[in-house]
Amino acid sequence: QVQLVESGGGLVQTGGSLRLSCAASRRTFSTYDMGWFRQAPGKEREFVAAIKWSGGSTYYAESVKGRFTISRDIAKSTVYLQMNSLKPEDTAVYYCAARPVTATGWPTRGYTYWGQGTQVTVSS
Numbered sequence: 386q387v388q389l390v391e392s393g394g395g396l397v398q399t400g401g402s403l404r405l406s407c408a409a410s411r412r413t414f415s416t417y418d419m420g421w422f423r424q425a426p427g428k429e430r431e432f433v434a435a436i437k438w439s440g441g442s443t444y445y446a447e448s449v450k451g452r453f454t455i456s457r458d459i460a461k462s463t464v465y466l467q468m469n470s471l472k473p474e475d476t477a478v479y480y481c482a483a484r485p486v487t488a489t490g491w492p493t494r495g496y497t498y499w500g501q502g503t504q505v506t507v508s509s
Contacts (some may be wrong), residue, residue: 386408386410386470386486387410387417387483387496388409388410389405389408389481389482389483389496389498389499389500390407390408390410390500390501391405391406391479391481391501391502391503392405392407393404393405393406393503394479394503394505395504395505395506396506396507396508397465397505397506397507397508398507398508399471399472399507399509400470400471400505400506401471401506402467402468402509403468403471403472403505404465404466404467404468405421405466405468405479405481405496405503406437406464406465406499407419407463407464407465407466407481407500408461409423409462409463409464409483410462411428415439416438416485416486416487417438417447417483417484417485417498417507418435418436418437418483418484418485418486418488418492419435419436419438419455419457419481419482419483419484420432420433420434420435420436420481420482420483420484420492420493421433421434421435421464421466421478421479421481421482422479422496423475423477423478423479423480423481423505424477424478424480424502425474425476425477425478428477429463430448430480431446431507432493433445433446433449433453433466433479433499434446434449434453434454434455435455435491435492435493436456437486437491438453438459438486439486441456441457442453444491444492448474449468451465452464452468452469452470452471453469454466454467454469455467462471463509464481466479466503471505471507472507473508473509474494474504474507475505475507476505476507477505478502478503478504478505478506479498479502479504479505480500480501480502481499482496482498482499482500483496483498484497484498485496485497488502495509
């Protein structure tokens with residue numbers, strides 16, 4: 386069982402930055418890839434970014450490419466999402482998720498563990 390706890394959300398003005406963190410409850414992270422998703426009010430949850438735990442390859446949704454950066458600290462069992470040049474349309478609840486490295490559907494599917502979410506609000 387993997388427990389994920391997000392933090393770092395908040396209110397920021399357009400053009401501002403935030404860094405989200407996701408701490409995992411166990412250190413056996415070599416068997417999980419990590420991702421960030423978001424869900425805006427009235428919309429379906431959408432993929433934002435993902436990182437391979439082994440090797441650190443990353444993948445981004447087109448809407449955030451060049452503005453967001455996903456990274457991980459293996460020693461701390463933590464994954465980050467650095468969000469720059471934020472826009473009002475980035476407003477959503479952001480979720481951290483973990484997928485077994487053997488799962489199919491990389492990078493947008495196969496996630497089996499989810500955090501509780503953290504709210505990000507970008508004011509215009």
